[in-house]
Amino acid sequence: MAVWLPSSGPTQEKVMHRLMLALGISILLAPPLLADGTLTGTIQGTITSSDGEALPGTSVTLGSEQGSHDTRTDAQGQYRFGLLAPGPYTVTAELEGLGMAEAELRVGTGQRRTVDLTLRLATAGETIQVVSEVPLVNKYDVSTTTSMAAEVTETLAFASRSWQSVLTSMPGVYQNARSQYWYDHRAGVNGQSWQDLGGFIDGVDTSFSRLGGSSQLFLPSTVISEVRIEGSGYTAEYGRVTGGIANAMVKSGTNRFHGDFRYIPQSQKWRAEYDAVPLPRNDEIQNSYETALGGPMARDKAWFFVSYSEDTENVLAATGDQTPVDSSNQGEVALAKLNFQPGSSHSFYVMGINAPHTFRSLSNPNRFDVFSVPHQEVDQELAMANWNWTVSSNMFLETRAAAHRAVFDRSQLVTRTADPNASPDDTAGNVGAYWDLNSGFRRLAIASPLGTGQRYYPRNQANSAFSLFAGVHELKFGADWQVVNWETLNNVPDRYQGRNFDANAPGGFEVPVRKRVYLPSAGLIETESTAIALFVQDRLSWGDHWSMTVGLRVEDQEQKNDIGDVAASSTDLAPRLAAVYDASGNGRLLFKGTVGRYYHHIAQEVVNDEFTRKPNGVNAYNEFGWNSATGLYDIFRRTQIPALDTLITDINPYYKDEVTLGVEWQFSDLWAFKARGIFWDHDDLMWPNDQFAPDGSVFRLVANYPEGQREYQGLQLELNRSFRNNWVVRSNYTLGRSEGNLCCRNDDDNPFLEGKTVVDPVSGIPLTAINYFGRTGDDREHVLNLSASRTFQLGNHSLNLGGFFWFRSGEWWGRTESTTLRHPSGSSIRSTTRPEPRDANQMPDLMSLNMTLGWHFPLGSVLEGSLRVEAANLTNEQESIRISTSSGRITPVPTSYQVTREYRFVAGIRF
Numbered sequence: 001m002a003v004w005l006p007s008s009g010p011t012q013e014k015v016m017h018r019l020m021l022a023l024g025i026s027i028l029l030a031p032p033l034l035a036d037g038t039l040t041g042t043i044q045g046t047i048t049s050s051d052g053e054a055l056p057g058t059s060v061t062l063g064s065e066q067g068s069h070d071t072r073t074d075a076q077g078q079y080r081f082g083l084l085a086p087g088p089y090t091v092t093a094e095l096e097g098l099g100m101a102e103a104e105l106r107v108g109t110g111q112r113r114t115v116d117l118t119l120r121l122a123t124a125g126e127t128i129q130v131v132s133e134v135p136l137v138n139k140y141d142v143s144t145t146t147s148m149a150a151e152v153t154e155t156l157a158f159a160s161r162s163w164q165s166v167l168t169s170m171p172g173v174y175q176n177a178r179s180q181y182w183y184d185h186r187a188g189v190n191g192q193s194w195q196d197l198g199g200f201i202d203g204v205d206t207s208f209s210r211l212g213g214s215s216q217l218f219l220p221s222t223v224i225s226e227v228r229i230e231g232s233g234y235t236a237e238y239g240r241v242t243g244g245i246a247n248a249m250v251k252s253g254t255n256r257f258h259g260d261f262r263y264i265p266q267s268q269k270w271r272a273e274y275d276a277v278p279l280p281r282n283d284e285i286q287n288s289y290e291t292a293l294g295g296p297m298a299r300d301k302a303w304f305f306v307s308y309s310e311d312t313e314n315v316l317a318a319t320g321d322q323t324p325v326d327s328s329n330q331g332e333v334a335l336a337k338l339n340f341q342p343g344s345s346h347s348f349y350v351m352g353i354n355a356p357h358t359f360r361s362l363s364n365p366n367r368f369d370v371f372s373v374p375h376q377e378v379d380q381e382l383a384m385a386n387w388n389w390t391v392s393s394n395m396f397l398e399t400r401a402a403a404h405r406a407v408f409d410r411s412q413l414v415t416r417t418a419d420p421n422a423s424p425d426d427t428a429g430n431v432g433a434y435w436d437l438n439s440g441f442r443r444l445a446i447a448s449p450l451g452t453g454q455r456y457y458p459r460n461q462a463n464s465a466f467s468l469f470a471g472v473h474e475l476k477f478g479a480d481w482q483v484v485n486w487e488t489l490n491n492v493p494d495r496y497q498g499r500n501f502d503a504n505a506p507g508g509f510e511v512p513v514r515k516r517v518y519l520p521s522a523g524l525i526e527t528e529s530t531a532i533a534l535f536v537q538d539r540l541s542w543g544d545h546w547s548m549t550v551g552l553r554v555e556d557q558e559q560k561n562d563i564g565d566v567a568a569s570s571t572d573l574a575p576r577l578a579a580v581y582d583a584s585g586n587g588r589l590l591f592k593g594t595v596g597r598y599y600h601h602i603a604q605e606v607v608n609d610e611f612t613r614k615p616n617g618v619n620a621y622n623e624f625g626w627n628s629a630t631g632l633y634d635i636f637r638r639t640q641i642p643a644l645d646t647l648i649t650d651i652n653p654y655y656k657d658e659v660t661l662g663v664e665w666q667f668s669d670l671w672a673f674k675a676r677g678i679f680w681d682h683d684d685l686m687w688p689n690d691q692f693a694p695d696g697s698v699f700r701l702v703a704n705y706p707e708g709q710r711e712y713q714g715l716q717l718e719l720n721r722s723f724r725n726n727w728v729v730r731s732n733y734t735l736g737r738s739e740g741n742l743c744c745r746n747d748d749d750n751p752f753l754e755g756k757t758v759v760d761p762v763s764g765i766p767l768t769a770i771n772y773f774g775r776t777g778d779d780r781e782h783v784l785n786l787s788a789s790r791t792f793q794l795g796n797h798s799l800n801l802g803g804f805f806w807f808r809s810g811e812w813w814g815r816t817e818s819t820t821l822r823h824p825s826g827s828s829i830r831s832t833t834r835p836e837p838r839d840a841n842q843m844p845d846l847m848s849l850n851m852t853l854g855w856h857f858p859l860g861s862v863l864e865g866s867l868r869v870e871a872a873n874l875t876n877e878q879e880s881i882r883i884s885t886s887s888g889r890i891t892p893v894p895t896s897y898q899v900t901r902e903y904r905f906v907a908g909i910r911f
Helices: 012-029 163-169 604-610
Strands: 041-049 059-064 067-072 078-084 087-094 100-107 112-114 117-119 129-133 145-149 173-175 187-189 197-201 224-230 244-250 258-267 285-298 302-312 316-318 324-326 329-340 346-360 374-392 395-412 433-436 452-470 473-491 495-501 509-518 525-542 546-560 566-582 589-599 621-627 632-640 655-665 671-683 686-692 698-704 710-724 727-740 782-794 797-808 817-822 828-833 846-859 863-872 902-910
Touching: 041 087, 041 100, 067 078, 078 374, 078 395, 087 117, 100 117, 163 173, 163 187, 163 224, 163 244, 163 782, 163 797, 187 197, 473 604, 509 632, 525 604, 546 604, 566 604, 604 686, 604 698, 671 727, 686 828
Parallel strands: 041 112, 041 117, 100 129, 197 244, 433 495
Antiparallel strands: 041 078, 059 067, 059 087, 087 100, 145 224, 173 187, 224 244, 258 285, 258 902, 285 302, 302 329, 316 324, 329 346, 346 374, 374 395, 395 452, 452 473, 473 525, 495 509, 509 621, 525 546, 546 566, 566 589, 589 655, 621 632, 655 671, 671 710, 686 698, 710 727, 727 782, 782 797, 797 846, 817 828, 846 863, 863 902
């Protein structure tokens, strides 16, 4: 919704009073309220005559789907409309005797757009209307920003119908193997991991608080007005992540009643069979529905938008023994959004989302049998409120508060019963989990290391941002706040470990090794993370050519463990600088550069895994060794309990230093080309691992390692055609190289410098450092996306044809092996070493072609019907996407291969 400028300005005294009041409210709101960045945009410009003279007093009208609003130009011929919701707008200028000029444009999330219009003298009886084109490139977008509006996304097909799949079409974005089976919700960008990309809904952080990154809310594309990603070079308004910001904006009601109903039938038979893993597929129809309704409650004053959907991903997976399992994400989402604009200076909106989801996760092919498959239900709720205030013609205040709740319930998909007559340490006599140390396969009980139980993630957040336009300056001040909790209740079964599983052998293995009996959890274990940030930013513009953005962000974070001790705290300064040179002075040829520092929030998993003091079901157990004489695991080895005296070290969040340089050129009215070079490196990388003390005792260390390193060099190219005359083209290519170490969560996969006193006798290098530097699993050397759609009008019918092709280089990998590090005293640490470079091998390159064909036809005078066919992965590419790095072999399950072709049908009614 728009908040427009009053036609006459207040007195200086009133302006100062409003300024002090706005600043006071901003300060008061910041501590108790967060959502990064500003959602609303600005349209400004100058109205001139044909000879270049400014035209004060010109009537300027801003038109949108929520009505029109008026203002007049000031003494310099300038006007401004602030606090604009993302969407399409029309700017019209009119002055008696000089005719009319207008321009149509779209304002993206947080964008500032300049629309200059020229009026020329009319002769007697003549009406002059000049239609102006607004540049497709924008000198105020300093980051590598890409967005896709609903009118484009609705013409294309993606791997799923959730908004996260749209990100796949954007520059530098890739999906790893796990992400493909989870609604594409774990996207990485520009050589960084999915944990480094924040996921937002309407500017509210909905990222996975345990690990950071990705959005857990799977909203259907029907309710989304815009999907936007800022991958590099973003300003001081954003923080807590290093990889970028992905944001989905929800539609709002308008002055016109409108509704949308879609029915999407799917079937396993409509998805192609896996060539390497032929599994039986049933022909049962899986029904999905998407509905939406919006309109005015009071025309030009209040609007509503509501939606309900039920959907399924229609994915068939299998266990390691090739038992078929439906692993589809199945979700239902209810959404309501109310917008209010009682006057010319204020606007409000509230939104609520209730999203209970059920999905069966088989993303880990090491889950060998159906008993080891976890069934996980995820219930989520999001409530948010937004208030915008136009203090004066040059001052704007935007505030936002939100509460997000996510509950993860884990249970076994299938359970088994123990035989009371069998030995309790044989497979028939217990319901424990069996983990094969050779193959890595997990069997007979839930494979999740957390067992069954519950995880509860409440997140409260708020922000306040104040903007002041003064001469060549656009000053912005902001405060962010959020508190994220993690409550967990784990019930881990007894865990048996050995080599070469054999259900009929004593102990369940050819070589039984150990048994761990996990101690019960002390109840719900809670940790807490608090983040507070302040930022100040100045965007300076002078002349027709130069603009610069200077910002400073101060981020403070504190992590508390389960007994309230501060496990980590940090206060960091993140400066940002961007400069833009408009070579032609008309906004069509822009040279851009950015430099900045970006800090990542310390993942809660680090605190939960390393600094909890109470038994949480996972961190406390008794370990027993195998006794071949008795045929039991009855040789007591040790008791593992949380160490109350474990040293809490001074750990720091890792950060990224980044430089980008690029050019943006609109070489015709409808076509634009962009090129950007991106260079970054990560420092203060952190690893939790085990180390030897001088006396040989083993202690746990969580620390930042100066030896850690990660860097990226990339070149992004885009060539896009605006969505005009019923067709659109979007294309981008990224050439990149990401190399270094992976870090910052736990040591399960990346035990860099663990037990570092044990060195290679030849090179003198620690065994857990050899081959740990190289091209990472997040590196995709080539990322190409091509999409286009065309609508053909056939009377009052229309046909739409859309295509989306993508190509990704394969993932790099190197062989790993389980290694026992031994101290001269005799103590040992089980770890992982790399006998070959981490990038010694590469998975096959991946590609996919998605196509759509739609028919729209009238149903009476009001309704429009539609029939549409979507083909995801039309060419049925099935390259391998996952490999066991210990054996170098592919586990023959569907999750080891690219998702097969699927046909979807969409029948819709719209008014």
